[in-house]
Amino acid sequence: MGKVAVATTVVCSVAVCAAAALIVRRRMKSSGKWARVIEILKAFEEDCATPIAKLRQVADAMTVEMHAGLASEGGSKLKMLISYVDNLPSGDETGFFYALDLGGTNFRVMRVLLGGKQDRVVKREFKEESIPPNLMTGKSHELFDFIVDVLAKFVATEGKDFHLPPGRQRELGFTFSFPVKQISLSAGTLINWTKGFSIDDTVDKDVVGELVKAMERVGLDMRVAALVNDTIGTLAGGRYTNPDVVVAVILGTGTNAAYVERAHAIPKWHGLLPKSGEMVINMEWGNFRSSHLPLTEYDHSLDLDSLNPGEQILEKIISGMYLGEILRRVLLKMAEEAAFFGDIVPPKLKIPFILRTPNMSAMHSDTSPDLKVVGSKLKDILEVPNSSLKMRKVVISLCNIIASRGARLSAAGIYGILKKIGRDATKDGEAQKSVIAMDGGLFEHYTQFSESMKSSLKELLGDEVSESVEVILSNDGSGVGAALLAASHSQYLELEDDFETS
Ligand SMILES: Nc1ncnc2c1ncn2[C@@H]1O[C@H](COP(=O)(O)OP(=O)(O)O)[C@@H](O)[C@H]1O
Ligand SMILES: O=P(O)(O)OC[C@H]1O[C@@H](O)[C@H](O)[C@@H](O)[C@@H]1O
Numbered sequence: 001m002g003k004v005a006v007a008t009t010v011v012c013s014v015a016v017c018a019a020a021a022l023i024v025r026r027r028m029k030s031s032g033k034w035a036r037v038i039e040i041l042k043a044f045e046e047d048c049a050t051p052i053a054k055l056r057q058v059a060d061a062m063t064v065e066m067h068a069g070l071a072s073e074g075g076s077k078l079k080m081l082i083s084y085v086d087n088l089p090s091g092d093e094t095g096f097f098y099a100l101d102l103g104g105t106n107f108r109v110m111r112v113l114l115g116g117k118q119d120r121v122v123k124r125e126f127k128e129e130s131i132p133p134n135l136m137t138g139k140s141h142e143l144f145d146f147i148v149d150v151l152a153k154f155v156a157t158e159g160k161d162f163h164l165p166p167g168r169q170r171e172l173g174f175t176f177s178f179p180v181k182q183i184s185l186s187a188g189t190l191i192n193w194t195k196g197f198s199i200d201d202t203v204d205k206d207v208v209g210e211l212v213k214a215m216e217r218v219g220l221d222m223r224v225a226a227l228v229n230d231t232i233g234t235l236a237g238g239r240y241t242n243p244d245v246v247v248a249v250i251l252g253t254g255t256n257a258a259y260v261e262r263a264h265a266i267p268k269w270h271g272l273l274p275k276s277g278e279m280v281i282n283m284e285w286g287n288f289r290s291s292h293l294p295l296t297e298y299d300h301s302l303d304l305d306s307l308n309p310g311e312q313i314l315e316k317i318i319s320g321m322y323l324g325e326i327l328r329r330v331l332l333k334m335a336e337e338a339a340f341f342g343d344i345v346p347p348k349l350k351i352p353f354i355l356r357t358p359n360m361s362a363m364h365s366d367t368s369p370d371l372k373v374v375g376s377k378l379k380d381i382l383e384v385p386n387s388s389l390k391m392r393k394v395v396i397s398l399c400n401i402i403a404s405r406g407a408r409l410s411a412a413g414i415y416g417i418l419k420k421i422g423r424d425a426t427k428d429g430e431a432q433k434s435v436i437a438m439d440g441g442l443f444e445h446y447t448q449f450s451e452s453m454k455s456s457l458k459e460l461l462g463d464e465v466s467e468s469v470e471v472i473l474s475n476d477g478s479g480v481g482a483a484l485l486a487a488s489h490s491q492y493l494e495l496e497d498d499f500e501t502s
Contacts, residue, residue: 431464
């Protein structure tokens with residue numbers, strides 16, 4: 001063979017070897033990176049694990065903290081707030097009432113015509129608005145002016161079906177989904193903001209007073225007959241349709257729970273014992289924390305970056321505002337440390353809260369063989385144009401880990417409440433029926449979450465007792481519940497009572 005040919009052959013074979021070496025090196029590098037992805041995934045799964053034994057520890061800790069929070073003010077991270085609701089709706093409520101519901105994402109206005117035991121809710125109209133994010137961190141009067149503006153526009157559309165007896169003032173129930181220290185059923189001061197809200201000049205203010213001032217600024221003449229947390233409203237609305245409702249849980253932007261406590265089991269209550277012998281407690285369970293909670297590095301960094309560091313720890317690993325953000329943080333680590341989306345970290349992936357929980361649940365419920373919903377969400381939200389099936393499967397695994405941790409911990413919290421009120425076991429073979437009224441967009445729309453929560457609760461209760469515990473979706477119970485509580489505290493009630501007895 002000529003020298004040229006030999007040289008060419010040598011050059012080619014060197015090039016082929018080099019190319020082969022490059023491919024091998026790239027494969028080894030990519031397999032090394034993939035191994036890192038799986039390592040991150042496995043570590044996350046382990047840190048989020050909620051075996052039944054851990055759930056029982058969390059439930060017991062919740063029960064202990066409930067006792068501590070009822071024993072003294074500040075006795076626990078669980079505020080265990082007295083609602084001044086010592087009588088839940090009887091079903092006899094009648095009349096025409098408004099309800100306002102300020103949540104973590106949405107603001108709802110509603111009017112209901114109540115027809116007593118016979119006709120129940122004769123008519124109901126409502127309107128929902130998203131709360132402009134800038135109002136969540138602006139000035140107090142701006143938020144309340146927004147609320148009153150929506151309310152005034154809604155009142156202006158009042159039709160002939162809703163009529164007030166002449167000379168009467170419109171009355172409303174105000175559902176306020178934040179921790180409030182109630183001083184009566186219709187007054188209370190904001191303890192602190194949560195979720196995405198942070199408005200300094202509302203803290204320690206009477207939120208009813210803020211609302212009334214905003215109404216006066218526009219000449220809207222309405223009386224606030226009740227101020228309730230959305231869990232209290234949901235409990236009241238739930239009890240209106242089901243007499244066995246004893247607990248209400250919200251899984252929405254935030255999370256919280258309320259339940260019916262025996263008035264004599266509230267050492268910090270120094271008022272007169274209510275005739276009913278009962279008092280509804282707003283637990284503010286989102287603020288629960290315990291060494292038994294399975295917290296990860298992503299939870300700690302999310303908490304540090306939040307508007308309320310060190311607060312609402314349970315809420316930050318369970319509720320709708322945060323689940324998508326946890327997913328984003330894990331994907332970001334995989335992108336930065338294992339080139340999960342390639343050598344460049346997608347810029348969008350670095351934006352906090354860009355990955356919302358509704359998008360997470362849409363990916364989680366993707367049953368297509370090629371997981372095309374996952375692919376399109378990664379493309380539309382994170383601008384990741386191409387993703388392999390194995391990448392999409394990792395995303396599904398992360399959704400499952402995050403959602404089942406939140407769901408199972410919610411179940412543990414409910415189990416802790418049932419233990420507190422002695423409804424976690426049968427007595428002489430009998431078990432009292434206990435109904436848990438649920439509300440909130442996370443529970444209502446994230447099926448894998450709600451199913452996991454219900455199955456975990458059954459697992460904790462055991463077959464026999466779980467027969468007597470029912471979980472129901474009490475959709476917008478808080479709106480009707482607030483109107484019912486307004487009705488039972490209407491300024492015209494005495495007139496009606498006098499009328500009936502005269
Ligand atoms: N399809 C969905 N899948 C999962 N979570 C959802 C879905 N839709 C809404 N959510 C969650 O529910 C929250 C809204 O809850 P909702 O109870 O409707 O309002 P608010 O929290 O304002 O009372 C959203 O912040 C979101 O986290
Ligand atoms: O209805 P949302 O916005 O999800 O609120 C649920 C809970 O969110 C928590 O952050 C509040 O402290 C509670 O008071 C509230 O009940």
